[in-house]
Amino acid sequence: MKEKSGLKYILVLPFILIIGIFIYWYLNPSIDNEDFHLQYLLSDPNTNFYQIRNQNISTRKFTYNNEIYSNNTEGYKLTIHSIDFTKLGEKILIVTDYFDKKTKITNLTYKSKNRTYKPVEIFRSNDSIFIYQLSEDPKIDKHLMFKGNRIKK
Structure with missing residues (x-):
């Protein structure tokens, strides 16, 4: 038995x-997709990503260093950081923080060595910024996602 x-x-x-x-x-x-995980963590409205990110970053090496833009018409603030360099290019973080303090959107883009962006395009003109979503379909033109005016520090 x-x-x-x-x-x-x-x-x-x-x-x-x-x-x-x-x-x-x-x-x-x-974590399989580190970019998605970073976007997920930074999209939390209760998280202060300014404290998480290293503020002592080289402004000569990176394109963006805590640049802040505001859009009072649509009610949000854009903060743009260059995070690091990867094989895809310079990793750029775009955080959209709405004035209602309930919504925060995070987007990642990569700037290659030939100065092209994927999957969004950033266009700066004087103190204004325009961020376009690029489409994989050549028939569809780019779509304006965010726009804003620079806030002086």
Whole structure:
């Protein structure tokens, strides 16, 4: 009788291990897409991303260093940071913080060495900024996402 109960455990144990592995893979806290995870963390209205980011960043090396733009008509503030350099180019973070303090949108774009942006295009003119969403379909023109005027520090 004791041999049969031991045999049950030997037969059931592999099934439990396989189910455990699948549950671990499903609930594993590893991050597959770091850009999406960064956007998710910084889109939280309760998070102050200014304290998270290193403020001692080289302004000569990076294109944007805590540039702030405001759009009083539509009620939001844009803050643009260059974060680091990757194989895709300079990683640029665009945070849209609405004045109602309930909504914060974060977008990432990459500036390549030939000064093109993906998947959004940033156009600066004097103290104004325009951010366009680029379409993969050549028939569809770019779409204006955000615009604003620079706030002097």
